[in-house]
Amino acid sequence: MLNEIIENDEAEYQRIKSLSKFDLDYNELQEEFKSLVQLSAMIAGTEMSVINLIDNYYQWTVTAFSSKLLQMPREESICDRTIRTHEPLEISDLEKDERFKDRGFSKGDSGFNYYLGIPLTLESGDNIGALCVLDKNSKEISDRDKSMLRLVASEIVNKLEHKRKMDETIFSLNKAIKTRNQVAHDVRGPITGITGLAEVAASEDSSKEEMVQYFRLIKDSGNSVLELTNDILKSGLSNDPFQEKNINLKQLKEKLLKLYRLPSKSKNIDFQIKINPEKSNIIFSRRKLLSVFGNLISNAIKFTPANGKITVDLDVLHLDKGKYLKFKITDNGVGISKEALAEFKQDKLNSTRGTSGEEGFGLGLKLVRDMVTEFRGEMDISSKENAGTEIEVKLLLN
Structure with missing residues (x-):
C-alpha cells in the first residue's frame, strides 16, 4: 500500500518541499480564500467546496463552511489520491467505491456521496493539494463547469504563488x-x-x-x-512600509497549540509547550518556522502511542554569532533504531508506519534538516528503540 501511495520518494520530497516554501499558517487562509471556495460550489452546484493542502502528514482543509481549520491524516483523504496525477478525480458514488465506502465522510445522513477533485499544480509540476466539490447526492457536472473549476484552481495557485513571492x-x-x-x-x-x-x-x-x-x-x-x-x-524604523511576519515565544506557542492540539488529542497524547518566561516577549521573524515545527511535531505525534506524552521547550539564546531560537521536542514514543539514524545521516529515505497505523513517508526529518541548514542552525537527535526521541534544534534568527 505504501509503495502504491508514494512511487517515488524523491519526487514526493520535492513536492512537500515546494509546499513548505509557501511558509503557510493554515489558520490564516480561511478568510483569504473564502470567496474562491464559495465560487467553486456555485459553479458546480454542490453543497460544499473545499481547498485541501496536503503536507507530509496531514490534509489541511480551507472552507467557507466552517470557522475552524479542519484536518485529517493524509492517508484517510480522497485528495491524497487526487494529487498523484494531473487530471481531475471524479467519484460519483462514494458509498460504492471500495476505497472510500467505509470512511467517515461517506457515511450516514451527513456523509457525502459525490466528489470531484482538481489538483493544485505549481509551475514546477508539483501538486500541493486539490480544489474539491462535494455533495450528498450524485451529480453530473458539465465539461464547461469542470473547465471553469480548473480556472478557479489556477487562480488559487496564482494567489499562493503571489503570496510567496511577496513574502520573499x-x-x-x-x-x-x-x-x-x-x-x-x-x-x-x-x-x-x-x-x-x-x-x-x-x-x-x-x-x-x-x-x-x-x-x-x-x-x-x-x-x-x-x-x-x-x-x-x-527611514528603516517601524514606519517602514515593508513589514515582516514577526512573532514572539508566547505567540508561537499559541499557534502551535492551535494547529496540533486536535491531532494529539485524537491519540489522547499529552501535548505540552513550555517557554522561557523571561524571553516570552522577544520578537523575531516567523519565516519558515511553522514548517520546521510542523514536521517535527507531526512526526512525534505519529510515533508516540496513545496516552503518550510530547513536550516542546522553547527559548531564545543570545550567542556570539547572533540571536538563536532554541527548541527541544521530546516524546516517549517508539524511538529510532541506531540503524535508522545511521541511514538518515547517510541521506537515505525509509518509510515507517506510525503507532496507530499511520502511513509513513520518511521525508519529514530530511526536510527539517535541510531547512535547519538554510537557517545556519544545528540539529541533534538522540533516540533509542521503545525509549522515545529527543530532537534539539538551534536556528539563527534574522
Whole structure:
C-alpha cells in the first residue's frame, strides 16, 4: 500500500518541499480564500467546496463552511489520491467505491456521496493539494463547469504563488534595510568620536587660530555625516512600509497549540509547550518556522502511542554569532533504531508506519534538516528503540 501511495520518494520530497516554501499558517487562509471556495460550489452546484493542502502528514482543509481549520491524516483523504496525477478525480458514488465506502465522510445522513477533485499544480509540476466539490447526492457536472473549476484552481495557485513571492520580497528588502542600518551604526561611532574631539579642541583657549578653525571644520563635517546617518536610520524604523511576519515565544506557542492540539488529542497524547518566561516577549521573524515545527511535531505525534506524552521547550539564546531560537521536542514514543539514524545521516529515505497505523513517508526529518541548514542552525537527535526521541534544534534568527 505504501509503495502504491508514494512511487517515488524523491519526487514526493520535492513536492512537500515546494509546499513548505509557501511558509503557510493554515489558520490564516480561511478568510483569504473564502470567496474562491464559495465560487467553486456555485459553479458546480454542490453543497460544499473545499481547498485541501496536503503536507507530509496531514490534509489541511480551507472552507467557507466552517470557522475552524479542519484536518485529517493524509492517508484517510480522497485528495491524497487526487494529487498523484494531473487530471481531475471524479467519484460519483462514494458509498460504492471500495476505497472510500467505509470512511467517515461517506457515511450516514451527513456523509457525502459525490466528489470531484482538481489538483493544485505549481509551475514546477508539483501538486500541493486539490480544489474539491462535494455533495450528498450524485451529480453530473458539465465539461464547461469542470473547465471553469480548473480556472478557479489556477487562480488559487496564482494567489499562493503571489503570496510567496511577496513574502520573499519583503524578507529580502528587510535584510537590505538591516544591512544599511548596520552600516550607518558602524559609521556613526567613529564620526561621533571625531566630533567630540573637535568640540574639545574648539573650546580651549589657543593662540593658534588656524588650529581652532581646522577643528571647527572637522566638527562641521562630522555633524553633516551624523545627520546623514540619522536620516538613513530613521527611514528603516517601524514606519517602514515593508513589514515582516514577526512573532514572539508566547505567540508561537499559541499557534502551535492551535494547529496540533486536535491531532494529539485524537491519540489522547499529552501535548505540552513550555517557554522561557523571561524571553516570552522577544520578537523575531516567523519565516519558515511553522514548517520546521510542523514536521517535527507531526512526526512525534505519529510515533508516540496513545496516552503518550510530547513536550516542546522553547527559548531564545543570545550567542556570539547572533540571536538563536532554541527548541527541544521530546516524546516517549517508539524511538529510532541506531540503524535508522545511521541511514538518515547517510541521506537515505525509509518509510515507517506510525503507532496507530499511520502511513509513513520518511521525508519529514530530511526536510527539517535541510531547512535547519538554510537557517545556519544545528540539529541533534538522540533516540533509542521503545525509549522515545529527543530532537534539539538551534536556528539563527534574522
